[in-house]
Amino acid sequence: MSAVLELTDVTRVHGEGPAAVQALRAVSFRAHAGELVAVMGPSGSGKSTLLTLAGGLDRPTDGRVVVEGVELGALGNDERARMRRTSIGYVFQGFNLIPALTAAENVALSRELDGVAARTARAEARRVLEEVGIGDLADRFPDDMSGGQQQRVAIARAVVGERRLILADEPTGALDTETGEEILRLLRARCDAGAAGVLVTHEARHAAWADRVVFLRDGRVVDETGAESVDLLTEPAAR
Amino acid sequence: MSASTRGGWRVALRLARREALRRKGQTVLMLVLICLPVVAVTAAAIVWRTQDVSSAESVDRRMGSADALVETTGADRVVQGFDPYDSFGTFGEDDLSPGPNLGRGDVEAVLDVLGHDRPVIPLDRDSRLFETDRGVGDMEVVTTDLAHPLADGLLERVEGKYPPGPGEVVVNQALASRGPGIGDTLTVIRKTADGEKTLDLEVVGIAESTENRGYELAAGLPGAFGETENPTGRWLVGGGPVSWDDVRALNAIGVLVASRQVLTDPPPESALDPVAGGFDEPVDQVVVSVLALVGVMVLLEVVLLAGPAFAVRAKAQAHTLALVAAAGGTPGQARRTVLASGVVIGGLGGVLGVGIGIGIGAVAVPVAQLFDTTRFGPFDVPWPLLLLVAGFGFLSAVLAAVVPAFSASRQDVVAVLAGRRGERRLSVRSPFLGLALLGAGVAGAAVGAGTSGRGGGAGSVLIAGSALVSVVGMILVVPVVIALVARSAARLPLALRFAARDASRHRTRTVPAVAAVGATVAGVVALGIAVSSQEAANADAYVPMLPDGYGSVALSADADRSAVVDVLGRSLRDDQVVDVRGVQTSTDQGELEFEFRQGGDVLMLSHWGTLGSSYVVGAKVPDYVDLSADARAEADAVLDAGGLVLMRSERSYPEGYPAPELDGGPVTVDVRRWSPEEEASTATDVASAAAPSAVVEVSRSSPAVVLFSPRLLERLGLETSTVGMFIYGPVSEEAEKDLQEALAALPTAAYLYVERGYQPDAAVRIVQVVLAALGGILMLGGTLTATFLALSDARPDLATMAAVGARPRTRRTVAAAYALVVGGVGAVLGAPVGFIPGLAISQPLTRSWETGATAVDVPWLLILTVVAGLPLLTAAAVGACARGRLPLTARID
Numbered sequence A: 001m002s003a004v005l006e007l008t009d010v011t012r013v014h015g016e017g018p019a020a021v022q023a024l025r026a027v028s029f030r031a032h033a034g035e036l037v038a039v040m041g042p043s044g045s046g047k048s049t050l051l052t053l054a055g056g057l058d059r060p061t062d063g064r065v066v067v068e069g070v071e072l073g074a075l076g077n078d079e080r081a082r083m084r085r086t087s088i089g090y091v092f093q094g095f096n097l098i099p100a101l102t103a104a105e106n107v108a109l110s111r112e113l114d115g116v117a118a119r120t121a122r123a124e125a126r127r128v129l130e131e132v133g134i135g136d137l138a139d140r141f142p143d144d145m146s147g148g149q150q151q152r153v154a155i156a157r158a159v160v161g162e163r164r165l166i167l168a169d170e171p172t173g174a175l176d177t178e179t180g181e182e183i184l185r186l187l188r189a190r191c192d193a194g195a196a197g198v199l200v201t202h203e204a205r206h207a208a209w210a211d212r213v214v215f216l217r218d219g220r221v222v223d224e225t226g227a228e229s230v231d232l233l234t235e236p237a238a239r
Numbered sequence B: 001m002s003a004s005t006r007g008g009w010r011v012a013l014r015l016a017r018r019e020a021l022r023r024k025g026q027t028v029l030m031l032v033l034i035c036l037p038v039v040a041v042t043a044a045a046i047v048w049r050t051q052d053v054s055s056a057e058s059v060d061r062r063m064g065s066a067d068a069l070v071e072t073t074g075a076d077r078v079v080q081g082f083d084p085y086d087s088f089g090t091f092g093e094d095d096l097s098p099g100p101n102l103g104r105g106d107v108e109a110v111l112d113v114l115g116h117d118r119p120v121i122p123l124d125r126d127s128r129l130f131e132t133d134r135g136v137g138d139m140e141v142v143t144t145d146l147a148h149p150l151a152d153g154l155l156e157r158v159e160g161k162y163p164p165g166p167g168e169v170v171v172n173q174a175l176a177s178r179g180p181g182i183g184d185t186l187t188v189i190r191k192t193a194d195g196e197k198t199l200d201l202e203v204v205g206i207a208e209s210t211e212n213r214g215y216e217l218a219a220g221l222p223g224a225f226g227e228t229e230n231p232t233g234r235w236l237v238g239g240g241p242v243s244w245d246d247v248r249a250l251n252a253i254g255v256l257v258a259s260r261q262v263l264t265d266p267p268p269e270s271a272l273d274p275v276a277g278g279f280d281e282p283v284d285q286v287v288v289s290v291l292a293l294v295g296v297m298v299l300l301e302v303v304l305l306a307g308p309a310f311a312v313r314a315k316a317q318a319h320t321l322a323l324v325a326a327a328g329g330t331p332g333q334a335r336r337t338v339l340a341s342g343v344v345i346g347g348l349g350g351v352l353g354v355g356i357g358i359g360i361g362a363v364a365v366p367v368a369q370l371f372d373t374t375r376f377g378p379f380d381v382p383w384p385l386l387l388l389v390a391g392f393g394f395l396s397a398v399l400a401a402v403v404p405a406f407s408a409s410r411q412d413v414v415a416v417l418a419g420r421r422g423e424r425r426l427s428v429r430s431p432f433l434g435l436a437l438l439g440a441g442v443a444g445a446a447v448g449a450g451t452s453g454r455g456g457g458a459g460s461v462l463i464a465g466s467a468l469v470s471v472v473g474m475i476l477v478v479p480v481v482i483a484l485v486a487r488s489a490a491r492l493p494l495a496l497r498f499a500a501r502d503a504s505r506h507r508t509r510t511v512p513a514v515a516a517v518g519a520t521v522a523g524v525v526a527l528g529i530a531v532s533s534q535e536a537a538n539a540d541a542y543v544p545m546l547p548d549g550y551g552s553v554a555l556s557a558d559a560d561r562s563a564v565v566d567v568l569g570r571s572l573r574d575d576q577v578v579d580v581r582g583v584q585t586s587t588d589q590g591e592l593e594f595e596f597r598q599g600g601d602v603l604m605l606s607h608w609g610t611l612g613s614s615y616v617v618g619a620k621v622p623d624y625v626d627l628s629a630d631a632r633a634e635a636d637a638v639l640d641a642g643g644l645v646l647m648r649s650e651r652s653y654p655e656g657y658p659a660p661e662l663d664g665g666p667v668t669v670d671v672r673r674w675s676p677e678e679e680a681s682t683a684t685d686v687a688s689a690a691a692p693s694a695v696v697e698v699s700r701s702s703p704a705v706v707l708f709s710p711r712l713l714e715r716l717g718l719e720t721s722t723v724g725m726f727i728y729g730p731v732s733e734e735a736e737k738d739l740q741e742a743l744a745a746l747p748t749a750a751y752l753y754v755e756r757g758y759q760p761d762a763a764v765r766i767v768q769v770v771l772a773a774l775g776g777i778l779m780l781g782g783t784l785t786a787t788f789l790a791l792s793d794a795r796p797d798l799a800t801m802a803a804v805g806a807r808p809r810t811r812r813t814v815a816a817a818y819a820l821v822v823g824g825v826g827a828v829l830g831a832p833v834g835f836i837p838g839l840a841i842s843q844p845l846t847r848s849w850e851t852g853a854t855a856v857d858v859p860w861l862l863i864l865t866v867v868a869g870l871p872l873l874t875a876a877a878v879g880a881c882a883r884g885r886l887p888l889t890a891r892i893d
């Protein structure tokens, strides 16, 4: 099975000289179709950097980032933008939605930017919103939705158009436990349906939804385990 | 356009629309900035077009309900445009003189062409004198068969009886207000070869001409006001449309025709005789170029004023833009999204501005009519022009969004998503480009200043273009200056330091605001210098005739001296008035001409004079000539010897004239008389004599040119008479007014002149005040919008300040400091930039065509007020208006 996302020896340095920060150091990482990978680590360990590189929002200082067989580093700005429209979906911790657009419009955004007719895009968006269970809220504006509903819309936006790589940066951080679980279930379902997912989280409980957990510390992968062992590793510290 | 670009625009426009609704306050501000010029130009265009009466619109007022107005010319043949008022030419023997007295018979010739079954009435317009309550006035008289249906529409009944019958007239309100109202008698005075004749008519009604009001007018039946002096046969013709072919046929017999059908629905241009078609005025390239440049500058100003608003909106949208990027938006999409704000605001602003402008125009038209005697045409909305104006509004908004759009497309998406933000680094190149442009502006202006004197308007165009280049250069320098101000702010008080650094950190909104203030100040300074310099040149060129407050009366040859003295005695003391004796040069026998020679050279003398003659006489120098004791003694000696004295003042000989330098020897005087015929006047030598002479310097300008001794005039055989009076000052303005009125009432001509020194044109004053006010408003507007946008933008920072215990007053002081930074930097940058075109344009404006001398006057007070006063004033106003309360929470979206 080929990897949907493949990072090879990726290094990202911010700034120069003595002020340089090594956000990632020679990280190699894969996510396959049907797989949900959790990325854990303390704050500042490089988790978000890994996601922005994977999503083509940022370029590595060194190393290769390949999404669905395409090396992002070789692409120009516009082509990377196109990859985000067709292959990569993003979910952030909060403020995920454009306040001036309705739920359906938010979801349809990447499709419309890709040149799909407004009506078609809207219809697709409604279908995905149904799938995440909020079909009835399609015409609401984000300000009129709860945090959980907003995150569902965000997930819908990330997956619409059959995108196969979903990058979620602490998507449940701003939600209560129960709502958070709902969001993760959706993510899990999406991966079961064939997408590759990367879930950044610092809650061990959430990692349980993942097939695999990657630990980052100071920009390095320090451990990689199956999800079952996560409890053992982190529970004592959490208590 | 590819599908994804189209989709991108769709999304961008949707976002812009929604954003406009979400941030209503900001949107209103943007709309106001974009709308105002559109509203102003639209309203002005409507008043202008409505006031302007086109040929088609003038049909009713010119021909009533008739189908044509025909007019004989006396020429064999005429060629006319579609409207004979616009252009016509005559051919044949009788080209110039008005036609013979054409009677009913000539109508027959007209009807031979048009058909004899048409109704025809004569229509005549002439002028007459009439007796007013206080004297005599001028009026226009219209005579036609007012009861005839063809005359419907020429006049509008206001009250009383209409139409008048035989022996009756209707008058308009302007005439009635001077005396003869309804029921009164209108006494018409007619000057004929054998004296004045009067004619009494009964005023039965008030009616207004549909063409104009304000001028006195009376209307009656044909012949009501007596015979017309030089009648042209003019008739209203009815009975169906008069075609262009009919017009041509009548032209062939020397008749001009204004045809309703031709005027309302003109045939193609090709139907015109090529002679008549060639009367178009040439378009003045210079005027067009300067207008275009002014348009560009106004556009630039609007763009700069609106710029900060778009910058702030783009910044508020930063998170949205980052999300769009995460969802697959290209950098181009970010640009599109911000530009779309310009499109939405510009489109709305253009339409709204035109709409409001039409409304204001509708209100302004009747007001403008009050100040204009010509009746306006029907309410006229010049749609193609308004489309252009709306397009201007649209363009200004889109342009205002361009810079924010480009910075938005370069924003660091990851940083924004992570909640960090920061302005991009300063461009190193743009300030140098700016300096280069400023240099080019100076060079262009200098070249333009040099050339315009000779080359006509090309120089003005160059100067205006250079002004534009300089302003653009200044805009490019603004960011560095802001950064420098911020860097040197370390020692300043907290509020100023905060304001300076904030201004520097948020350059996308600060730069256009500062530039707008700078451009405004530059404009005010440039125009100020131009206007002051021109005033200075005018004042320089002014030659006073008399000491300030002194006066003189010039009498014509047939004037009644004692009547004039009587009148003067009413307002002045006897000892204020002295007679001026001299040679009356202008009499029934023609015009006398003097020439003075010495050693074969003709002496160039000016011909100034307010005393009735430039050639005065005296056995001694009259007291009213202001001379030093030495000069007076010298002059008296020459007069005593039967000579003549040439009076010279520095001011009466424009530089470049050879001021007469006499060698002390005799001067020869030649006198010629030009015969009284206007054309083909001939000169006959009257007399010639040589006499001792002297030149004296008079301190001011001389009231006369030459002072003859009585003996010399006797030798020349010339008579002396009282040519005028000299009035010792002071003559009050009130006395002057009374005297003017009283002298005007005398049957013979006597002209009073009172020296008041150089009087600046009232229009110039008004222009100056309007400029200053406009400059102030623009500056205030630019600074205020930028400041309040900055305050709303700086909410989070202010919230932080509140959290760490800043006093409520801090917000006020920060606001005032921000206004001071924006206004101050703008003014300090703009003022020197204004000097470039200001100094340049003052050269061609003031260059004397005689001497090539130019004047420059810098209105320092105005500049100081604008540079120092206005920013302080704005800061104070902002400080007073800003809400003192600090926001405690920051909203993020």
Ligand SMILES: Nc1ncnc2c1ncn2[C@@H]1O[C@H](COP(=O)(O)OP(=O)(O)O)[C@@H](O)[C@H]1O
Residues within 6 Å of the ligand: A014, A015, A021, A022, A023, A041, A042, A043, A044, A045, A046, A047, A048, A049, A050, B415
């Ligand atoms: N634009 C940037 N400039 C400088 N340092 C950065 C920048 N972005 C991230 N960093 C640094 O890189 C490291 C990794 O950051 P990040 O990936 O956001 O960590 P995490 O998401 O795990 O908390 C941190 O030390 C952070 O301060």
Ligand SMILES: [Mg+2]
Residues within 6 Å of the ligand: A047, A048, A049
């Ligand atoms: Mg993070």
